[in-house]
Amino acid sequence: MTEPTDRAPATEAAGYDPAAVERKWQERWEKQGTNQTDVENGVRPFYALMMFPYPSAEGLHVGNLFAFTGNDIYGRFQRLQGHTVFEPLGFDAFGIHSENFALKVGTHPADLIPRNIDNFRRQLKRSGLMIDWGHELSTTDPAYYKWTQWLFLQLFERGLAYKKGAAVNWCPNDKTVLANEQVIAGECERCGAKVEQRFLEQWFFRITDYSSRLLANLDWLDWSESTKLAQRNWIGRSDGAEVSFRVQDLADFTGTATIATGLSGEYAARPLDIRVFTTRPDTIFGATYLVVAPEHPLVAALTTDDQRDAVGEYRERAAKQDIVTRRVSKEKTGVFTGSFATNPATQQPIPIWVADYVLMEYGTGAIMAVPGHDERDFEFARTFDLPILRVVAGNDADTHGPLDAPYTETQHVHLVNSGEFNGLGVEQAKHAIVAWLAAAGHARGVVNYRLHDWCISRQRYWGPPIPIIYCDGCGTVPVPEADLPVELPYVEDFRPDDTGVSPLARVESWYRVSCPRCGGQARRETDVSDTFLDSAWYFLRYPSTDFDDVPFDEALTKKWLPVTSYIGGNEHAVLHLLYSRFITMVLKDAGRLDFEEPFTRFRAHGMIVRDGAKMSKSRGNVVNPDEYVERWGADTFRTYLMFLGPYEEGGDFRDQSVAGVRRFLDRLWTSAVDARTDGAPDAAVLRKLHQTIKKVSEDIPALAYNTAIAAMMAYLNVVRRDERPAHRDEVLPLVQLVAPFAPHIAEELWERFGHDASVFDAGWPTFDPALAAEDAVTIAVQVNGKMRGTVTVPAGSAQEAAIAAAMADQNIAKFVVAAPKKVIFVPGRLLNLVV
């Protein structure tokens, strides 16, 4: 399947030897510094950023190359437009990925990673990317992670980094804590193992402080809509209300028990209120019970003596239960507390339950259950035989009968069984009811976000140590900036164990340290930070890699940032891109940056599959770029990758189709080396040329690479239509157009046409509308909307001329059986005669 089946490339016949051409130009670029950016003095700076890769042992993935080539073409095009383009690349080499692989092959990651990076660099260099290797970075370099640690301190100082005990996602296979974002449907993002729940002390970043800002800015960012949407959903703004339910003293109702609160602070004083969050305050007349999360601080207070055992047991089970089962199993479980609260709308007593389908992390950790109009509440009510009321109905008949399914419709419906609010629509009712409850002090409008704080602690080895020291006397002390970096020690045995602490906790010589404040005995934090922190600021570092006394130089940052164009995969739509935005905002607030959005423009590229199936090692259909570059040349491979489908949608990689692109370059080569200089270029060819210049110039910025290539192919077909050799002026501009896609062959042909300097310093062909204009147009002719033929008329012809031409055509005229009742004429396009 992966074996190349077709014939050898047309090397000899065409005289085009990509291996030789590519070697020559890669050497020359390197020698002449063609791809090096003058970051200090470059004019019209254009920062063309691509998401840096994780340097895996398998080498460069074709998906990487697809992404990079797309960025490279855009960058080269901008350079040809007169920008100073900065196209750096680095390596995201910390993290569980590397560590797990190192464990598997029994090599230390510190030995493995440099080897992988060397291999990546080699592969990237032969791919013809315009990378400025003078600004390469690796997140594992102490000179880099020194500043990652510095970043942590910036957040710490501003109160944005804090430590708390938390139920966390624990991967029993990787033996580490995972961020919520790294848990995919209850499984570890990296290894697929079922995630469990553990309770650990963790470092968090207060990204939730920035929820509304992160959300609001999306409105004006020039990003792929799909990415913005993913972020919006992730941040998850919910507009709703917080409603208070007064807990009733059981004595008033049953005369058997009273509520022992035993609480301090906010809840100490009776009467007791339970605050719930709801997005459907309009349904409050249908709230027939309350549910609080098992972890809710009021549970003990709410539980009556006769329910104490059952509730205790339930909470214990919930605490032990892994997050997976709790999340994935939709089966409703719960237990009655024995207490009741008053529904502030109906004044009726409703029971208070404890159930794990209510999450402590969201809202207030308590809900009002409206089983008639919420699927989960309905299911729960069915299970425990709780009353189900209808308070919303559609306009159609039979809406007052009993409900056998939750009715969740919100459009074209109205309230019923809701007192004075009957007849109102959902939106109206929300406002009216919240206002009504608020007047009595029972409710207020509230906005909630799904976004959680970012847990950055990792109980692993292969990451930057978190720069914190714990002193018995002084408490939690940040490592002074002057002492950075806190170097990751070389440890032979870096395996995580299931104690829940980092392997660094086993290195006493490393963690024992004197307190920077009092000099007393102290110990280092042994957790390392999340890889996503490494990648949340790397784009700030690139221009400033030569500076070791600052994370990013002020002047260079002003010049190059925010990033002009960022291209990457949508798999990072919520994690990396959100964290980068957050970190940038924090640095802005800290006065370190004068912008708060790091990426002015972002475009997500599509995914590339092979023969209609996802590429995977197990399927054995992974494309190894080396083989293809070897066989066809980097120019052909690059151009093919961009030709196989729309860049932002991805496409289907087919071995057979690579040949077509190679044939195109072969023909381009032949036409160029055989080009004549005598005589004049053909007018019709020039017309097509200028149409092509226009098309390609418009397509590249839109990342419509596939159609740009198609247009160049079509043009070359026109150039070659006649027997005579092409004229130099017909081919030379095509060499320029093709340069962003196939840089080596373009340089070679450009040189053969007598130029000394790089084609990338020669500018872009200019489009001349006058030369592109057609003097005759073919327009479609319809009779009664049905295609009956075409007529060719001089450009700019009026309706009358078009009709005359159409009627002169017997095949069209025969359908015009009567005088047209109506004529639709679209100049240059179409004529429709309605008879």
Added chain:
RNA sequence: GCCCGGAUGGCGAAACGGGUAGACGCAAGGGACUUAAAAUCCCUUUCCCGCAAGGGAGUGCCGGUUCGAGUCCGGCUCCGGGCACCA
């Protein structure tokens, strides 16, 4: 379950704000060149009827708007991706 994409020839795919469906490429068939093959070049290629001229049908399915729908609207089906008890 919810939210996004998508569905067009044998295949990958084109089609600017409704306006000649299938550009460009692959594969296939035929031809030229060659002792032969490869490479290269030329022609054909959505389907059906027809020797042809020409005609009919056709962009996942059903319906609608319009002079005109791949494109817009309503209702489905299937495929891909993401989220998942978020009240």
